[in-house]
Amino acid sequence: MVELVNEIRLDIFGDHVSIISTVRRVRPKEFRKPQHFVCPFCAGNEEMTPPATLVLVERDGSEEWLRDSDSERVKGWTVRVVPNKFPALTTSPPKPTSPSYTEAYGYHEVVIETPSHIGDVHELSNEQFSKALKAAFRRIGEMMSDPRIDTVIMIKNRGPQAGASILHAHSQIFALPVAPKRIEREVRVFESSSECPLCRYLARELGEGRRLVYRGKHFAAVAYEAPRIGFETWIVPIKHSRDPLSLSSEELRELALVLRAISYAIVRGRGFENFNWWFHIAPKSAREFHWHVEVAPVSSTWGGLEKGGDSFIVEYSPEEAASELRKWVGEFIDSEAR
């Protein structure tokens, strides 16, 4: 029996929070024992997850947004969003074990990006992945309307070394009562600058071009100039905006395309089997923000300097990474257009 502890504890220097969640230990791991694994995300296995909080169903070309009930699961879906069965955050957390800890209130949900057992978003149709993003943003909007929630982070873990336990394409949404320190630091810079630092950075990268991986109508992707790990790439909306919650369908399709192209470039092109991406979107409390996606392949293992000194030795220059990624991203986008 695992002792159930689920609370948020703050570092004594105020540098980070720890979300202690012992229930996470017992979750199934597809990569460890694949022969006994039944995928809870595949169509037909809806009973294996908690009731969905949002289900996209398409009938006769029109979209219906539904929810599961406790007794019945919606079938024939395109995208499902379900509470994590082994949540790190919950709207009914147990009492903290000490008055100095905060209950781990929040949402921890999974966006199941396809009903089929497909592992990579670059193997989904652009249509399908656009709908997965649309459902995710719709659900994020609902979480944001909870007065106790301040910040939402959506992340993707691809591959076991990036923290994934299930292959089937999915993202995770974490909604927290407080802004994580990384995001808080970004907010502070946005709020204290007279001109948006990300707009300024992007204008420079678009002008110079050496680290540019993709430039479209609404989005650009750059190999970040000061990476923490080789091939770190940022996807940035060209128009200054706080969050992606009200993207047009044209913008959604382009975002889906560039994310899929980056996934293809990293996994198929460069051969990095593991990567993470995360969406940094404005916390409710932030006065200024410019949302973006940071993509980090597991291209090396962090040593003590990286973990203890917040200084990162990176073996690939962003200029070199950009020229490689640009080639595969171009190849992917050309093949999509055909």
Ligand SMILES: [Zn+2]
């Ligand atoms: Zn599956």
Ligand SMILES: [Zn+2]
């Ligand atoms: Zn901006």
Ligand SMILES: [Zn+2]
């Ligand atoms: Zn960021």
